[in-house]
Amino acid sequence: MRTTISTVGLAIFFISASCKQDSVSDLLWQKTETSVQFQYDPFTKEGSKLVSELVQENDQTCFVSGEDPNFRIRICISEEGISEFSQILSAWKVGTLVSEFGSDLSDDSEYKIGTYLFSGIQKKVEGSKFALIGDRKLKSLSAVAWERRNFNLKNHLKTFSIFLVPNGTFFLILSPLGEGEVYLGISFKAPELEREIQDVILTKNQIGSETCVSSLPTITEIFGETNTSIGRWIEIYNPNAFSLCEEGLDLSLFESKVSLPKTTGFISPYETRIYAEDSASLERISLSGMKWGDLKKVGKIYLTRGDRSFEFNLPGTGYLFGETYYSWKIRSFSHCETPSKFCMDPGENQISNVENESACDPNDFELEELNPNGLLHKGILQVDWKYLDLIYKGTKLCDPSSLKINWGKNLFPIRISKKISEGEILSIGNLPFLLGNTSYTFSIFKSVTTSDIVSLSNSKGKEKVLWDGIFHTFKGIPTRIVLQKTNGETVSICFENGQPFLHPYSIDSENSRTSAGRKFCSKANLVGKAQFSEVSWMGSYQGTDPISKDRFLELSSATENSPDSAYLEIIQSSGTVVSILLPLEKEGLTILSSGKSVCFPRTEFWKDTSFSLPSSGSNVLKIYDPMTGELWDEFNYSSSGPGINDTRNKIRKSAYSKIVAGVKVWSASSYLGSPYRDPGCALTDAHPGILE
Numbered sequence: 001m002r003t004t005i006s007t008v009g010l011a012i013f014f015i016s017a018s019c020k021q022d023s024v025s026d027l028l029w030q031k032t033e034t035s036v037q038f039q040y041d042p043f044t045k046e047g048s049k050l051v052s053e054l055v056q057e058n059d060q061t062c063f064v065s066g067e068d069p070n071f072r073i074r075i076c077i078s079e080e081g082i083s084e085f086s087q088i089l090s091a092w093k094v095g096t097l098v099s100e101f102g103s104d105l106s107d108d109s110e111y112k113i114g115t116y117l118f119s120g121i122q123k124k125v126e127g128s129k130f131a132l133i134g135d136r137k138l139k140s141l142s143a144v145a146w147e148r149r150n151f152n153l154k155n156h157l158k159t160f161s162i163f164l165v166p167n168g169t170f171f172l173i174l175s176p177l178g179e180g181e182v183y184l185g186i187s188f189k190a191p192e193l194e195r196e197i198q199d200v201i202l203t204k205n206q207i208g209s210e211t212c213v214s215s216l217p218t219i220t221e222i223f224g225e226t227n228t229s230i231g232r233w234i235e236i237y238n239p240n241a242f243s244l245c246e247e248g249l250d251l252s253l254f255e256s257k258v259s260l261p262k263t264t265g266f267i268s269p270y271e272t273r274i275y276a277e278d279s280a281s282l283e284r285i286s287l288s289g290m291k292w293g294d295l296k297k298v299g300k301i302y303l304t305r306g307d308r309s310f311e312f313n314l315p316g317t318g319y320l321f322g323e324t325y326y327s328w329k330i331r332s333f334s335h336c337e338t339p340s341k342f343c344m345d346p347g348e349n350q351i352s353n354v355e356n357e358s359a360c361d362p363n364d365f366e367l368e369e370l371n372p373n374g375l376l377h378k379g380i381l382q383v384d385w386k387y388l389d390l391i392y393k394g395t396k397l398c399d400p401s402s403l404k405i406n407w408g409k410n411l412f413p414i415r416i417s418k419k420i421s422e423g424e425i426l427s428i429g430n431l432p433f434l435l436g437n438t439s440y441t442f443s444i445f446k447s448v449t450t451s452d453i454v455s456l457s458n459s460k461g462k463e464k465v466l467w468d469g470i471f472h473t474f475k476g477i478p479t480r481i482v483l484q485k486t487n488g489e490t491v492s493i494c495f496e497n498g499q500p501f502l503h504p505y506s507i508d509s510e511n512s513r514t515s516a517g518r519k520f521c522s523k524a525n526l527v528g529k530a531q532f533s534e535v536s537w538m539g540s541y542q543g544t545d546p547i548s549k550d551r552f553l554e555l556s557s558a559t560e561n562s563p564d565s566a567y568l569e570i571i572q573s574s575g576t577v578v579s580i581l582l583p584l585e586k587e588g589l590t591i592l593s594s595g596k597s598v599c600f601p602r603t604e605f606w607k608d609t610s611f612s613l614p615s616s617g618s619n620v621l622k623i624y625d626p627m628t629g630e631l632w633d634e635f636n637y638s639s640s641g642p643g644i645n646d647t648r649n650k651i652r653k654s655a656y657s658k659i660v661a662g663v664k665v666w667s668a669s670s671y672l673g674s675p676y677r678d679p680g681c682a683l684t685d686a687h688p689g690i691l692e
Contacts, residue, residue: 035105036170036190037074040200042152042208042268044070045241048349050157052174052184054086060106063089063186065160065174066134067153070268073160073172075188076106088113088184095180111188121183124171125163130194134159135175136283148285149263151201152208156235156274156283156347164194209265212245217267219303219312221334223327223344224295225319231280232292235346236260236303238267251275251290252302252309258289274347282346298409317411322442326413332459333413335401343413358419359402362456362464364394368425368521369503369514370467371492372448373484375431376510381488386445387429387516388454390466392420400426402459405443408452412443427517434517450481450493471500471581474629475567478581480608486596487604490514491583494521501627502565505586513583523627528561530584530623531633533691534669536654537613538645540599540684546647551613552593552605552654552688555584555623562586567626573617581626582606591688599681603688615639635666642666644685654686 051072052065061082066072077085081103091098092115100114116124122141125131131142132151135158139145142163153159161173170193174184221235234251238244243266250259260275263285267273276284277292295301298316302309315328326333327344336343369389374382388407392398403414405428416426418438427440434440450471457463471481471493483491483502491513492503503513506520515521533556540550555566568580583606584590593605594612613619621635635655639645643655656669671677671685672692 034190035076035107035109036188036193038193038197038200039066039069039072039074040151040197040204041070042204042264042266042271043243045269046070047270048154050155050159052089052160054082054089062106065172067155067159071151071153071159073162075111075172075186077111078104078106078108080104085113088115091115092174092182092184093177095176095182097182105188109189111186113184113186116183116185117181118183121173121185124185124187125165125173127166128163128171129166130164132162132197134161135173137175138173146198146201148283149261151205152264152266152268152271154268154271154349156272158283162193162197205264205266208243208268209245212243212266213240214245214248214305215240216303216305216308216310217244217249218310219301220272221327221329221344221346222295222301222312222314223319223325223346224292224314225325226293228325228342229281230342230346231277231282231284232295233274233276233280233282233284233346234287234290234301236267236273236275237349238269238271241269243268248305250304251287252304253290254294254297254299256289256291256294258287261285261287270349272347272349284347315411316409321412321415324415329459331457331461332402332404335413335459356399358397358399359458360392360398360400360420361394362403362458362462364392364398365390365426365456365464365466366393366498367391367454367466367495368519369492369494369516370450370454371429371490371514371516372445372450372452373490375490375514375516376488379488379510381484381490382430384430384444384446385432386448387427387431388445389516389518390426390428390456391519392422392424392426395422397421404457405441406453406455406457407445408448410443410445410448412441415441423519425517425519429516431516437517440517450483467495467500473567473581473626475624475626476579478567478579480578480580480610482580482582482592482606482608484607485604486593486607489604496521496523499523502581502583504564512586524564526561526563528557528563529625529630529632530555530557530563530566530590531664532621532623532635532657533589534654534656534686534688535613535621535635535637535643536652536686536688537619537637537643538615538652540597540681540686541650541652542598542678542680542684544650547598548612548615549594550597550599550684551611552591552597552686553613553621554688555590555592556691557584563625563627565626566590566632567624568592569620569622569624570613571620571622572614573619580608580611582608589689589691593688597688599678599684600675600686600688601678602676605688615645642668644668649683651683652685654688656687656692658692 048067051068060076062074062076064074084101100112102112128142131145133139133145133147138161158175163171172186217238220237224232274284275287300311325342334344368391374385397419400414430444451469454467455465494503506515534554536552540547570578591605618638623632644653653668657666
């Protein structure tokens with residue numbers, strides 16, 4: 001057994017790892033125990049881990065570094081220098097520069113240990129004859145350098161480097177931890193170590209090339225965002241207990257197809273590799289000829305060999321969300337338990353995120369609110385302030401960090417660092433006023449509509465469709481849905497038990513029909529009705545120019561207890577039926593048009609850009625309660641009226657209703673001075689939004 005030496009108290013305790021030799025690996029241990037031993041076994045089936053520690057092995061204190069157990073170096077030291085060695089090792093880990101210390105190895109030869117800046121490392125290895133490189137930054141320091149292309153590691157991360165300097169001394173280098181700048185260096189004598197390293201690597205590599213299998217590895221992680229220090233890259237993994245041949249492996253990304261560069265000739269069992277663009281700062285194998293920008297497109301990347309292929313779906317979006325960069329792993333963005341600028345683990349020996357037991361189940365969520373238009377802010381519609389509110393219906397506390405949301409072509413990770421409870425709202429979108437809220441995820445939804453599908457999924461591939469894009473009402477599915485007013489006011493879609501309805505009025509004065517980040521959506525039992533009060537089925541005249549886009553219809557509430565929405569049917573004489581779901585004003589009149597009016601430019605309308613009314617034939621307008629299907633009102637008209645369309649004299653008058661002796665009567669409207677009318681429209685008589 002071996003024991004880790006504490007760098008503070010120097011207390012010795014056992015750890016659960018064995019140094020026994022694998023019978024098939026022929027590890028390089030000398031018959032006579034030496035102070036310095038190198039081990040390379042690319043075929044080991046054990047899980048590997050990065051290590052740089054003092055350990056107790058076979059009654060000796062040794063420093064072990066590398067990937068244990070498949071690629072490592074062991075340096076055993078005498079008891080006299082353990083304390084000083086441990087202190088310098090601790091100084092390296094925290095990035096502190098200390099003076100060199102010298103003592104003896106277990107064979108009584110000398111060693112020196114210290115911490116250095118890169119300039120100090122350069123001086124130490126100047127003129128080196130041979131180097132085994134574990135950090136690509138050090139490759140240029142030796143004329144003869146063996147690096148990641150010459151040997152196989154399970155992970156694709158920095159490990160130790162060894163230089164043979166001109167005086168015959170070896171210099172072992174450990175690179176800085178994290179973003180630090182301090183290196184650890186150990187110099188020692190080890191006769192024949194260079195030959196032993198080369199012999200064992202060449203021998204094992206030849207075996208790997210001769211015994212590899214022509215199967216396919218898998219793509220496990222990608223990152224395709226520009227303008228980052230780490231660059232763009234593709235991670236490939238061998239999930240098998242046997243080696244895979246490199247020969248014949250190609251990557252295809254849309255129009256670009258490149259062969260994987262040749263290294264040792266094989267990919268070890270459970271080995272992870274990073275192939276990246278030349279500018280990437282990661283430990284990697286350069287991959288030229290790839291159109292890296294295509295990693296942002298919707299589609300697939302293929303790893304092929306002959307007529308066989310492994311396909312990997314691209315996220316079809318960017319990798320930057322807020323201030324955090326995310327990699328993509330098969331079905332999900334990477335998730336981080338702690339805040340990090342780069343949420344990813346390139347090169348590590350694992351195939352996917354492992355969801356913890358408290359991970360949320362997509363099936364436990366429902367939509368509470370959907371807003372595809374944005375919000376008003378200081379009188380201006382912020383069109384990118386679109387959002388979704390999800391409500392958690394599960395009964396246990398759960399962690400949503402492994403979930404992702406898909407709305408139309410927009411795909412985003414759920415970036416919430418806390419567990420959520422039953423009934424809690426998760427808000428996703430571009431909502432500056434929710435920044436800092438622990439249940440809010442920043443995302444910018446682009447080009448979304450009410451008919452775009454919304455789904456939630458986890459990293460295991462489980463997906464729940466929260467919204468199929470179809471608005472079902474009691475009357476049926478409307479042709480169009482009105483959610484925006486000409487002044488920028490918007491209405492969200494609410495959901496209760498999966499049933500959609502237009503958002504009722506809330507307490508927000510500027511965005512009174514939205515409730516971002518709040519649980520508000522519930523159907524009210526309103527008994528009020530709406531009826532037609534004015535219809536301009538022909539539009540306006542501005543001078544002698546007909547303005548067909550000025551067609552509008554006006555609804556009034558029959559009681560004070562006004563409903564929130566109405567279902568309009570336009571039944572043309574041809575039998576064609578157009579249905580529109582529209583919001584109703586809480587107070588006053590509701591006016592619907594295709595947009596801003598030419599003749600009534602100061603009047604605000606609910607906007608349906610495709611809105612029109614037929615100007616010929618016999619036509620019927622009907623208005624219903626969308627919740628119950630009850631018919632509230634009906635209006636019949638033809639080219640002869642009610643209303644006037646005098647094309648000879650360029651006169652147009654809307655149809656206007658009033659109550660005479662308790663009976664609703666339709667007649668031609670008169671303009672009585674309001675609302676504001678363009679002076680050029682003197683022959684147009686209507687009063688949208690005003691009672692006569």
